Amino acid sequence: MRPGDADVxxxxxxxxxxxxxxxxxxxxxxxxxxxxxxxxRSGIYASEFPHIPGAEAMGTVVALGQGVxxxxxxxxxxxxxxxxxxxxxxxxxxxxxxxxxxxxxxxSAAALPLQGITAHYLAVxxxxxxxxxxxxxxxxxxxxxxxxxxxxxxxGARVIGTVSTAAKEALAREAGADxxxxxxxxxxxDRELPEAVRALTGGRGVDAVYDGVGRTTFEASLASLRxxxxxxxxxxxxxxxxxxxxxxxxxxxxxxxxxxxxxxxIADRDELTWRARExxxxxxxxxxxARVGGLYPLEDAAVAHRDLESRRTTAKxxxxxxxxxxxx
Numbered sequence: 001m002r003p004g005d006a007d008v009x010x011x012x013x014x015x016x017x018x019x020x021x022x023x024x025x026x027x028x029x030x031x032x033x034x035x036x037x038x039x040x041r042s043g044i045y046a047s048e049f050p051h052i053p054g055a056e057a058m059g060t061v062v063a064l065g066q067g068v069x070x071x072x073x074x075x076x077x078x079x080x081x082x083x084x085x086x087x088x089x090x091x092x093x094x095x096x097x098x099x100x101x102x103x104x105x106x107x108s109a110a111a112l113p114l115q116g117i118t119a120h121y122l123a124v125x126x127x128x129x130x131x132x133x134x135x136x137x138x139x140x141x142x143x144x145x146x147x148x149x150x151x152x153x154x155x156g157a158r159v160i161g162t163v164s165t166a167a168k169e170a171l172a173r174e175a176g177a178d179x180x181x182x183x184x185x186x187x188x189x190d191r192e193l194p195e196a197v198r199a200l201t202g203g204r205g206v207d208a209v210y211d212g213v214g215r216t217t218f219e220a221s222l223a224s225l226r227x228x229x230x231x232x233x234x235x236x237x238x239x240x241x242x243x244x245x246x247x248x249x250x251x252x253x254x255x256x257x258x259x260x261x262x263x264x265x266i267a268d269r270d271e272l273t274w275r276a277r278e279x280x281x282x283x284x285x286x287x288x289x290a291r292v293g294g295l296y297p298l299e300d301a302a303v304a305h306r307d308l309e310s311r312r313t314t315a316k317x318x319x320x321x322x323x324x325x326x327x328x
Contacts, residue, residue, distance in 0.1 A: 002050065003043030006305040009053070011298065017091045019065035024092045026077060029324045030110035031085045032056035033296075033304045033317040034143075035212070035235055041305065044240065053301070054085030054319075056114040058100060068094045076100040078276070080114040081263050086301055088321040095269050098276040101284070106325060108283055108290035111316040112147075114262065116279035116288060117272075118234065119147035121265035123155065124278075126258060127208040127230040131156030134201055136209040136224055138217050139237065140177055141168035143316045147288055148210055149175040154287045160200055162193070162217075164311065171314055175289070189216065194223035205229060205253075215239035227253030234260050237311070291315035295326065 002008050019025040031054045039045040041053055058078035061071060071077065077097040084090050100109045122144075123129045129152045137152070139145045140161025149159050153176035161177035163169045164184040172180050179200050186192040198205055205226035211217055214236030221231050233241065249255045266272040282288040293315035296304040300319075307313050320327045 003041070003047075005042065006038075006302040006309070008041065009302040009305065011301070014052070016089055019063055019068075019091050021066040022068060022094055023065040024061050024068065024071060024077065024094050024097055025063035025065075026057075026059040026090055026092050026097075027062050027323075028057050028059040028085070028087055028090060028321050029076075029106050030058060030295075030326055031087070031298070031319040031321070032110065032114050033294075033301070033308055033319055034114055035237055035308065037086075038305055038309055039236075044236075052084040052086055052090075054087070055083055056080045057085040057087075057090070058106070058109045058113065059090075062089075065094075070094070071097060071099060076106070076109060078109055078113045080117060081266065086298065086319055088298070088323070096272070098273060101280050103284050104280050107292060109280075110318055110326070111143075111290040111292050112279055112283055112288065113276065115143040115316060116147055116283070117266065117275045118144050118262055119151050119288075120275045120279055121260065121262065122148055122210055122232055122234060123151045124275075125265060126232045126234075126260050127210075129155045129157045129208070133157040133207040134160065134204075136160045136162070136197060136206045136221070137177070138162045138209070138211045138213045138221070140172035140175070140180065141314050142212065142237075143291075143293070143314075144212055144234075145210075146171060146175045146291060146315060149177050150288050151282065153177075154282070160197060160206065168314060171291075183217075190219045190223070193217075193220040197224040201226075208232065210234065213237050214241055218244075222248075222252055222255060222257075225253065225255055228255065229253065230256045230258070232258055232260060237309075292318055294318065295320055297327070298322070 212235030216238040
Protein backbone atom coordinates (compact mmCIF):
# COMPACT_ATOMS: atom_id res chain seq x y z
CA MET A 1 0.00 0.00 0.00
CA ARG A 2 1.17 3.51 -0.92
CA PRO A 3 -0.41 6.92 -0.34
CA GLY A 4 -3.32 7.66 -2.64
CA ASP A 5 -7.04 7.28 -3.19
CA ALA A 6 -9.08 4.23 -2.21
CA ASP A 7 -7.70 2.22 -5.13
CA VAL A 8 -4.35 1.81 -3.33
CA UNK A 9 -5.98 -0.51 -0.78
CA UNK A 10 -5.12 -4.15 -1.49
CA UNK A 11 -6.57 -7.26 0.16
CA UNK A 12 -4.07 -10.04 0.82
CA UNK A 13 -2.35 -12.30 3.31
CA UNK A 14 0.50 -11.52 5.70
CA UNK A 15 2.20 -13.75 8.31
CA UNK A 16 0.11 -14.38 11.42
CA UNK A 17 1.14 -11.96 14.17
CA UNK A 18 2.44 -13.06 17.55
CA UNK A 19 1.73 -11.15 20.78
CA UNK A 20 4.75 -9.83 22.62
CA UNK A 21 4.98 -8.89 26.30
CA UNK A 22 1.94 -6.94 27.41
CA UNK A 23 0.06 -7.68 24.18
CA UNK A 24 -3.04 -9.58 23.09
CA UNK A 25 -3.69 -11.58 19.95
CA UNK A 26 -7.28 -10.88 18.93
CA UNK A 27 -9.57 -12.55 16.41
CA UNK A 28 -11.33 -9.54 14.91
CA UNK A 29 -15.12 -9.57 14.74
CA UNK A 30 -15.45 -6.15 13.08
CA UNK A 31 -13.23 -3.18 12.28
CA UNK A 32 -14.48 0.40 12.27
CA UNK A 33 -14.02 2.57 9.19
CA UNK A 34 -13.34 6.21 10.07
CA UNK A 35 -12.26 9.37 8.30
CA UNK A 36 -8.90 9.23 10.06
CA UNK A 37 -8.23 6.02 8.08
CA UNK A 38 -8.70 7.94 4.83
CA UNK A 39 -6.37 10.70 6.06
CA UNK A 40 -3.64 8.14 6.76
CA ARG A 41 -4.29 6.29 3.49
CA SER A 42 -4.07 9.46 1.41
CA GLY A 43 -0.98 10.80 3.17
CA ILE A 44 -2.69 13.77 4.84
CA TYR A 45 -1.55 12.22 8.14
CA ALA A 46 2.00 10.94 8.09
CA SER A 47 2.20 7.13 7.99
CA GLU A 48 4.74 4.51 7.10
CA PHE A 49 4.05 2.66 3.85
CA PRO A 50 3.21 -0.05 3.20
CA HIS A 51 0.98 -0.59 6.22
CA ILE A 52 -2.23 -2.27 7.34
CA PRO A 53 -4.82 0.50 7.84
CA GLY A 54 -7.46 0.82 10.51
CA ALA A 55 -7.24 2.03 14.11
CA GLU A 56 -10.45 0.68 15.70
CA ALA A 57 -11.95 -2.78 16.07
CA MET A 58 -13.33 -5.33 18.47
CA GLY A 59 -12.93 -9.06 18.77
CA THR A 60 -12.17 -12.07 20.93
CA VAL A 61 -8.82 -12.62 22.68
CA VAL A 62 -7.18 -15.84 21.44
CA ALA A 63 -3.71 -15.57 23.02
CA LEU A 64 -1.85 -13.53 25.63
CA GLY A 65 1.66 -12.18 25.64
CA GLN A 66 3.87 -12.43 28.68
CA GLY A 67 2.79 -10.36 31.67
CA VAL A 68 -0.88 -9.84 30.73
CA UNK A 69 -2.93 -10.47 33.86
CA UNK A 70 -6.09 -8.34 33.71
CA UNK A 71 -7.51 -9.76 30.45
CA UNK A 72 -8.22 -13.43 29.71
CA UNK A 73 -8.42 -15.59 26.61
CA UNK A 74 -12.03 -15.71 25.40
CA UNK A 75 -12.96 -12.21 26.55
CA UNK A 76 -14.23 -9.69 24.04
CA UNK A 77 -12.24 -6.48 23.83
CA UNK A 78 -12.44 -3.24 21.88
CA UNK A 79 -9.84 -0.61 21.09
CA UNK A 80 -9.29 2.73 19.41
CA UNK A 81 -6.17 4.47 18.15
CA UNK A 82 -4.34 1.16 17.59
CA UNK A 83 -3.05 0.65 14.05
CA UNK A 84 -3.28 -2.50 11.85
CA UNK A 85 -6.94 -3.06 12.71
CA UNK A 86 -8.25 -3.97 9.22
CA UNK A 87 -7.38 -7.62 9.76
CA UNK A 88 -8.61 -11.08 10.69
CA UNK A 89 -6.03 -11.38 13.45
CA UNK A 90 -4.18 -8.48 15.04
CA UNK A 91 -2.02 -7.68 18.04
CA UNK A 92 -3.24 -5.08 20.53
CA UNK A 93 -1.42 -3.67 23.57
CA UNK A 94 -3.40 -4.79 26.61
CA UNK A 95 -3.16 -1.25 28.02
CA UNK A 96 -5.17 0.02 25.02
CA UNK A 97 -7.85 -2.69 25.12
CA UNK A 98 -11.17 -2.34 26.92
CA UNK A 99 -13.11 -5.40 28.03
CA UNK A 100 -16.64 -5.29 26.59
CA UNK A 101 -19.45 -5.74 29.14
CA UNK A 102 -21.58 -8.87 28.72
CA UNK A 103 -24.75 -6.80 28.19
CA UNK A 104 -23.30 -5.13 25.07
CA UNK A 105 -23.76 -7.14 21.86
CA UNK A 106 -21.11 -7.52 19.15
CA UNK A 107 -22.66 -4.99 16.80
CA SER A 108 -22.90 -2.30 19.47
CA ALA A 109 -19.40 -3.07 20.71
CA ALA A 110 -18.06 -2.63 17.19
CA ALA A 111 -20.06 0.51 16.39
CA LEU A 112 -19.44 2.53 19.56
CA PRO A 113 -15.78 2.73 20.62
CA LEU A 114 -14.15 5.42 18.47
CA GLN A 115 -17.23 7.45 17.58
CA GLY A 116 -18.76 7.02 21.03
CA ILE A 117 -15.57 8.10 22.78
CA THR A 118 -15.22 10.99 20.32
CA ALA A 119 -18.75 12.16 21.12
CA HIS A 120 -17.97 11.75 24.82
CA TYR A 121 -14.79 13.82 24.84
CA LEU A 122 -16.40 16.53 22.71
CA ALA A 123 -19.52 16.90 24.86
CA VAL A 124 -17.93 16.23 28.25
CA UNK A 125 -14.46 17.76 27.94
CA UNK A 126 -13.75 19.88 24.84
CA UNK A 127 -16.82 22.04 25.38
CA UNK A 128 -18.70 20.60 28.38
CA UNK A 129 -22.34 20.79 27.35
CA UNK A 130 -24.58 22.24 30.06
CA UNK A 131 -28.34 22.21 30.51
CA UNK A 132 -29.79 25.13 28.58
CA UNK A 133 -27.00 25.32 26.00
CA UNK A 134 -27.79 25.49 22.30
CA UNK A 135 -25.24 23.73 20.12
CA UNK A 136 -24.75 23.18 16.40
CA UNK A 137 -23.72 19.72 15.20
CA UNK A 138 -22.56 19.42 11.61
CA UNK A 139 -23.15 16.14 9.76
CA UNK A 140 -25.69 15.27 12.42
CA UNK A 141 -26.60 12.02 10.69
CA UNK A 142 -23.03 10.75 10.63
CA UNK A 143 -21.61 8.29 13.11
CA UNK A 144 -20.23 10.88 15.52
CA UNK A 145 -23.05 13.35 14.81
CA UNK A 146 -25.82 10.99 15.88
CA UNK A 147 -24.06 9.94 19.09
CA UNK A 148 -23.05 13.52 19.90
CA UNK A 149 -26.64 14.65 19.41
CA UNK A 150 -27.94 11.95 21.74
CA UNK A 151 -25.33 12.69 24.38
CA UNK A 152 -25.90 16.46 24.24
CA UNK A 153 -29.67 16.02 24.50
CA UNK A 154 -29.18 13.78 27.54
CA UNK A 155 -27.20 16.63 29.15
CA GLY A 156 -30.06 19.06 28.61
CA ALA A 157 -28.92 20.89 25.47
CA ARG A 158 -30.90 22.06 22.49
CA VAL A 159 -29.32 20.63 19.34
CA ILE A 160 -29.41 22.17 15.89
CA GLY A 161 -28.15 19.68 13.31
CA THR A 162 -27.05 20.11 9.72
CA VAL A 163 -27.63 17.41 7.09
CA SER A 164 -27.73 17.09 3.32
CA THR A 165 -30.76 14.89 2.58
CA ALA A 166 -34.29 14.20 3.79
CA ALA A 167 -33.29 10.71 4.94
CA LYS A 168 -30.45 12.15 7.02
CA GLU A 169 -32.79 14.76 8.46
CA ALA A 170 -35.06 11.97 9.69
CA LEU A 171 -32.10 10.25 11.37
CA ALA A 172 -30.96 13.44 13.08
CA ARG A 173 -34.46 14.11 14.42
CA GLU A 174 -34.71 10.50 15.61
CA ALA A 175 -31.51 11.08 17.60
CA GLY A 176 -33.11 14.08 19.30
CA ALA A 177 -32.12 17.13 17.24
CA ASP A 178 -34.61 19.93 17.97
CA UNK A 179 -33.99 21.67 14.65
CA UNK A 180 -32.41 20.39 11.43
CA UNK A 181 -30.98 22.59 8.68
CA UNK A 182 -30.71 21.20 5.15
CA UNK A 183 -27.57 22.92 3.91
CA UNK A 184 -27.83 21.25 0.49
CA UNK A 185 -30.44 23.85 -0.43
CA UNK A 186 -28.12 26.83 0.16
CA UNK A 187 -26.47 28.73 -2.67
CA UNK A 188 -24.15 30.58 -0.30
CA UNK A 189 -23.41 28.36 2.70
CA ASP A 190 -21.13 30.87 4.43
CA ARG A 191 -23.93 33.45 4.56
CA GLU A 192 -27.16 31.44 4.59
CA LEU A 193 -26.27 28.83 7.22
CA PRO A 194 -25.39 31.41 9.94
CA GLU A 195 -28.56 33.33 9.02
CA ALA A 196 -30.62 30.17 9.56
CA VAL A 197 -28.86 29.47 12.87
CA ARG A 198 -29.42 33.01 14.15
CA ALA A 199 -33.06 32.88 13.09
CA LEU A 200 -33.44 29.81 15.32
CA THR A 201 -31.63 31.44 18.26
CA GLY A 202 -33.21 34.87 18.30
CA GLY A 203 -30.09 36.39 16.73
CA ARG A 204 -27.80 35.21 19.53
CA GLY A 205 -25.94 32.34 17.90
CA VAL A 206 -25.02 29.00 19.43
CA ASP A 207 -22.83 28.28 22.45
CA ALA A 208 -20.70 25.74 20.60
CA VAL A 209 -20.26 24.28 17.12
CA TYR A 210 -19.00 20.72 16.69
CA ASP A 211 -17.57 20.58 13.17
CA GLY A 212 -16.20 17.39 11.66
CA VAL A 213 -16.68 18.61 8.08
CA GLY A 214 -13.89 21.18 7.90
CA ARG A 215 -13.17 23.27 4.84
CA THR A 216 -16.72 23.79 3.52
CA THR A 217 -18.34 24.60 6.88
CA PHE A 218 -15.56 26.38 8.79
CA GLU A 219 -16.54 29.98 7.96
CA ALA A 220 -20.23 29.28 8.55
CA SER A 221 -19.36 27.66 11.87
CA LEU A 222 -17.50 30.75 13.06
CA ALA A 223 -20.36 33.03 11.99
CA SER A 224 -22.92 30.88 13.84
CA LEU A 225 -21.36 31.32 17.30
CA ARG A 226 -22.37 33.68 20.07
CA UNK A 227 -19.68 35.96 21.51
CA UNK A 228 -17.08 33.84 23.35
CA UNK A 229 -18.52 30.72 21.77
CA UNK A 230 -16.45 27.60 21.05
CA UNK A 231 -15.74 25.96 17.70
CA UNK A 232 -14.54 22.38 18.12
CA UNK A 233 -13.10 21.38 14.74
CA UNK A 234 -12.66 17.64 15.17
CA UNK A 235 -12.45 16.49 11.56
CA UNK A 236 -12.08 17.47 7.92
CA UNK A 237 -14.44 15.35 5.86
CA UNK A 238 -14.56 18.04 3.15
CA UNK A 239 -10.86 18.86 3.31
CA UNK A 240 -8.45 20.63 5.62
CA UNK A 241 -9.17 24.20 6.76
CA UNK A 242 -6.68 26.63 5.19
CA UNK A 243 -4.37 28.79 7.32
CA UNK A 244 -6.41 31.17 9.45
CA UNK A 245 -5.66 34.63 10.86
CA UNK A 246 -6.33 34.40 14.59
CA UNK A 247 -6.82 38.17 14.73
CA UNK A 248 -10.20 37.61 13.06
CA UNK A 249 -11.50 35.97 16.24
CA UNK A 250 -11.69 39.41 17.90
CA UNK A 251 -14.16 40.83 15.40
CA UNK A 252 -16.21 37.63 15.46
CA UNK A 253 -16.79 37.92 19.21
CA UNK A 254 -13.62 36.79 21.02
CA UNK A 255 -14.26 33.24 19.87
CA UNK A 256 -12.43 30.06 20.88
CA UNK A 257 -11.29 27.57 18.23
CA UNK A 258 -9.79 24.20 19.08
CA UNK A 259 -8.66 21.24 16.97
CA UNK A 260 -9.01 18.20 19.25
CA UNK A 261 -8.04 14.63 18.43
CA UNK A 262 -8.95 11.47 20.30
CA UNK A 263 -5.41 10.50 21.29
CA UNK A 264 -5.13 13.48 23.62
CA UNK A 265 -8.41 12.57 25.32
CA ILE A 266 -7.49 8.95 26.07
CA ALA A 267 -3.96 9.83 27.09
CA ASP A 268 -3.71 7.11 29.76
CA ARG A 269 -5.52 3.91 30.62
CA ASP A 270 -7.62 5.49 33.36
CA GLU A 271 -9.04 8.07 30.96
CA LEU A 272 -9.61 5.46 28.25
CA THR A 273 -11.48 3.08 30.55
CA TRP A 274 -13.52 5.93 32.09
CA ARG A 275 -14.74 7.17 28.73
CA ALA A 276 -15.38 3.65 27.39
CA ARG A 277 -17.29 2.69 30.54
CA GLU A 278 -19.53 5.75 30.29
CA UNK A 279 -20.17 5.11 26.58
CA UNK A 280 -21.12 1.47 27.13
CA UNK A 281 -23.28 2.40 30.13
CA UNK A 282 -25.04 5.05 28.05
CA UNK A 283 -25.72 2.46 25.37
CA UNK A 284 -27.03 -0.07 27.89
CA UNK A 285 -29.37 2.55 29.40
CA UNK A 286 -30.70 3.66 26.02
CA UNK A 287 -29.07 7.11 25.96
CA UNK A 288 -26.83 6.14 23.03
CA UNK A 289 -27.93 4.05 20.06
CA ALA A 290 -25.46 1.93 18.11
CA ARG A 291 -26.45 2.40 14.47
CA VAL A 292 -24.64 0.56 11.67
CA GLY A 293 -25.11 2.21 8.30
CA GLY A 294 -22.85 -0.11 6.32
CA LEU A 295 -21.48 -3.62 6.84
CA TYR A 296 -18.78 -4.48 4.26
CA PRO A 297 -16.64 -7.60 3.81
CA LEU A 298 -13.03 -6.88 4.76
CA GLU A 299 -11.93 -7.37 1.16
CA ASP A 300 -14.21 -4.46 0.16
CA ALA A 301 -12.38 -1.87 2.28
CA ALA A 302 -11.79 0.28 -0.81
CA VAL A 303 -15.53 0.38 -1.50
CA ALA A 304 -16.20 1.38 2.11
CA HIS A 305 -13.64 4.21 1.85
CA ARG A 306 -15.20 5.52 -1.35
CA ASP A 307 -18.69 5.44 0.14
CA LEU A 308 -17.52 7.21 3.29
CA GLU A 309 -15.63 9.93 1.43
CA SER A 310 -18.52 10.58 -0.95
CA ARG A 311 -20.95 10.94 1.97
CA ARG A 312 -23.06 7.99 0.83
CA THR A 313 -22.96 6.53 4.34
CA THR A 314 -24.78 7.28 7.56
CA ALA A 315 -24.01 6.17 11.12
CA LYS A 316 -21.22 3.59 11.56
CA UNK A 317 -19.37 1.78 8.77
CA UNK A 318 -17.87 -1.60 9.64
CA UNK A 319 -15.58 -4.09 7.90
CA UNK A 320 -16.24 -7.75 8.67
CA UNK A 321 -13.44 -10.31 8.14
CA UNK A 322 -14.08 -13.90 6.98
CA UNK A 323 -15.34 -16.14 9.76
CA UNK A 324 -16.69 -13.28 11.90
CA UNK A 325 -20.01 -13.90 13.69
CA UNK A 326 -21.26 -10.77 11.90
CA UNK A 327 -20.43 -12.10 8.43
CA UNK A 328 -23.40 -14.45 8.22
